[in-house]
Amino acid sequence: MTAPRRRSAPATRAAILDAARERFGTTGYDRVTMRQVAGDVGVDPAMVVRYFKTKEDLFTEAARFDLGLPDLDGVHPEDLAAVLMPRFFAVWEGDAGFLSLLRASASSDAAGAKMLELFAGQVYPALAAAAVDRPAERASLLGSQILGLAFARYVLKVPPLVAMSRDDLSEWVAPVFRHYLTGPPTVC
Missing domain, CATH: 1.10.10.60 (Homeodomain-like)
Structure with a gap:
């Protein structure tokens, strides 16, 4: 025995x-x-x-994470997605805990509060550093794009997004990153 x-x-x-x-x-x-x-x-x-x-x-x-986002101060707007997307892919694809928190945040107030804390403590400061003005609005809009992309690709598994390579996806979102952080606000 x-x-x-x-x-x-x-x-x-x-x-x-x-x-x-x-x-x-x-x-x-x-x-x-x-x-x-x-x-x-x-x-x-x-x-x-x-x-x-x-x-x-x-x-x-x-639900404790260090996203390890790079310092964006001084990063040229054209390079924002190229700098950020590899880090986001590393978190989304290499840390099951983050995706678990993302899934749970859709149905749990406690998980939603942790996701908001993660955003406020790590994502917002990194994105706000690259904003030309109105950092709260710009960082929040881009944060919503990033979370939506992660949710659609890795939780909902939307087929066209899952099928896209990292490079293709980064190219598609690059203009959005640039616009949200440095472009003029568009009012319809």
Whole structure:
């Protein structure tokens, strides 16, 4: 008979966070229980409570991201999409936690608040630095474009968007990035 495998505390904590991100993203904040997350990892629910105290604390930790957006101060408007899109693709395609938060934000007030916090703390300052004026409006408009694109391509999986290469998609959105951050406001 083989002795059960021992996990290290950091590995167990990381496994719990990974399982929580998956659960919150697929099930939504309101329907996830700490017991389910524990079951996904194969640990006692008390272990989840030990590390995270409450479901809200678990969610807060699972929804913590550093998007690593570049400094856009001094980036020429023509180059905005070329600078930003590789970073967004890296987040969208390389961090299941972000997509889980994006999915959950559509149906959960708590997830929506975390997404807004992420936008206000990381996306807004980066985009506002490149805005020629009215940074709040310009950054918010471009942020809505970016979130909409991520939602349509990676959550809804709109076929033409999924089929586009990264380069093609970047070329299509480049004029939009430029307009939102540096173009004249258009009033109809």
